[in-house]
Amino acid sequence: MNRILLIIGGGIAAYKCLDLIRRLRERGHHVRVVMTRAATEFITPLSVGALTNERVFTDLFDLDDEREIGHIRLARDCDLVVVAPGTADLMAKMAGGHANDLASTILLASDKPVLIAPAMNPRMWLNPATRRNAALLSADGVTFVGPGVGEMAERGEAGPGRLVEVPELVEAIERLLPTATMKDADGLLAGCHVLVTSGPTHEPIDPVRYIANRSSGKQGHAIAAAAAALGARVTLVSGPVAIADPVGVLVHRVETAAEMMEAVRGALPADVAVFAAAVADWRVDRAASDKIKKGAQGVPKLALIENPDILKTIASGRSGRPKLVIGFAAETSNVVAHAREKLRTKGADWIVANDVSHDSGIGGSQSGVMGGDANLVHLVRADGVESWPEASKSEVARRLMIAAAGAIGKSNKGR
Ligand code: C5P
Numbered sequence: 303m304n305r306i307l308l309i310i311g312g313g314i315a316a317y318k319c320l321d322l323i324r325r326l327r328e329r330g331h332h333v334r335v336v337m338t339r340a341a342t343e344f345i346t347p348l349s350v351g352a353l354t355n356e357r358v359f360t361d362l363f364d365l366d367d368e369r370e371i372g373h374i375r376l377a378r379d380c381d382l383v384v385v386a387p388g389t390a391d392l393m394a395k396m397a398g399g400h401a402n403d404l405a406s407t408i409l410l411a412s413d414k415p416v417l418i419a420p421a422m423n424p425r426m427w428l429n430p431a432t433r434r435n436a437a438l439l440s441a442d443g444v445t446f447v448g449p450g451v452g453e454m455a456e457r458g459e460a461g462p463g464r465l466v467e468v469p470e471l472v473e474a475i476e477r478l479l480p481t482a483t484m485k486d487a488d489g490l491l492a493g494c495h496v497l498v499t500s501g502p503t504h505e506p507i508d509p510v511r512y513i514a515n516r517s518s519g520k521q522g523h524a525i526a527a528a529a530a531a532l533g534a535r536v537t538l539v540s541g542p543v544a545i546a547d548p549v550g551v552l553v554h555r556v557e558t559a560a561e562m563m564e565a566v567r568g569a570l571p572a573d574v575a576v577f578a579a580a581v582a583d584w585r586v587d588r589a590a591s592d593k594i595k596k597g598a599q600g601v602p603k604l605a606l607i608e609n610p611d612i613l614k615t616i617a618s619g620r621s622g623r624p625k626l627v628i629g630f631a632a633e634t635s636n637v638v639a640h641a642r643e644k645l646r647t648k649g650a651d652w653i654v655a656n657d658v659s660h661d662s663g664i665g666g667s668q669s670g671v672m673g674g675d676a677n678l679v680h681l682v683r684a685d686g687v688e689s690w691p692e693a694s695k696s697e698v699a700r701r702l703m704i705a706a707a708g709a710i711g712k713s714n715k716g717r
Contacts, residue, residue: 312340387421424461522578
């Protein structure tokens with residue numbers, strides 16, 4: 303049974319949460335509810351409690367609650383935190399890290415995934431302050447569902463700001479819940495060494511310019527974090543990224559493909575190697591030692607040469623080849639066909655293929671997969687293709703590492 307902590311915010315759409323609770327319980331989930339003070343102005347804790355069949359939490363300083371179940375336990379004893387309706391005020395508190403009532407304290411103290419279903423007046427949603435807060439929350443890994451576009455409760459107001467309908471909310475919630483296999487995965491990679499490459503490489507043109515790409519490193523770093531969470535010893539070889547190092551992972555920072563190759567070689571042997579880095583295919587043959595000047599010489603001609611293919615080199619290595627070698631294929635068209643081809647030419651055991659075109663629609667953002675927090679992947683193996691549903695990069699990472707553990711003969715069965 304999955305445990306959902308539902309935080310009901312103070313908005314007119316709060317009434318939809320009554321139906322949401324019913325639907326979630328019908329589907330076998332346990333639902334515990336925290337209401338903000340404003341939410342209790344719209345629906346009563348009594349009706350919510352009647353539907354959840356347990357007490358509803360509203361106060362940070364209720365001593366009984368603290369003795370029975372402290373706010374830290376409330377924040378942690380769940381698989382997912384859902385904020386609905388996600389008001390502008392709750393979003394601002396979350397983005398600012400405030401903790402001045404029970405709901406915001408729980409959100410700050412929780413280490414669980416958070417889904418927010420915003421609902422507010424369109425002007426409030428479109429206000430630059432709310433835009434900033436939404437961007438900050440997305441960057442922090444909070445998942446958004448909605449808002450929907452349409453008529454508001456206030457007469458004559460329409461636009462983005464409606465709470466999504468209950469079935470869509472249930473679907474979004476279930477996408478983020480761990481599956482039974484995932485819950486059973488603790489310690490699955492204990493005793494294994496997992497090597498991961500991540501991020502872009504920078505190939506110098508001269509001391510100030512370089513060739514690069516749009517890789518954020520989010521997927522590779524999430525894989526390193528997921529492997530560590532499953533108990534592996536993890537070495538992460540990362541190109542230049544703007545995101546934090548995953549906890550409990552040994553990180554080697556590199557700039558160029560050549561440096562990445564050397565760091566990977568130095569980190570072997572490994573049981574599993576995941577090549578998630580977007581390595582530049584070419585580098586400038588002879589990078590200038592001084593800054594290239596504009597002027598008489600005209601536009602400089604850059605002679606490019608090929609970089610070492612790290613994945614191919616390691617996958618085709620005779621001695622010390624990791625038991626499982628996983629590559630990535632970032633494609634903008636014919637994603638699976640290209641991945642199959644890559645599986646063959648690179649000698650990898652698996653290729654994780656993803657659509658990185660701007661208009662893939664993945665993550666609901668304009669930017670698509672690159673730099674975003676969601677991914678939609680196909681796991682391509684010699685014996686077939688598995689298409690996974692769109693999920694957060696952390697969830698894709700966890701699922702991939704659980705599958706990797708299975709492939710190298712590690713399982714929790716009988717433990
Ligand atoms: O050929 P392509 O760059 O599309 O292949 C992608 C896969 O190969 C990724 O797993 C990437 O990390 C890896 N790769 C590599 N070294 C290169 C180029 C790609 O390890 N020079």
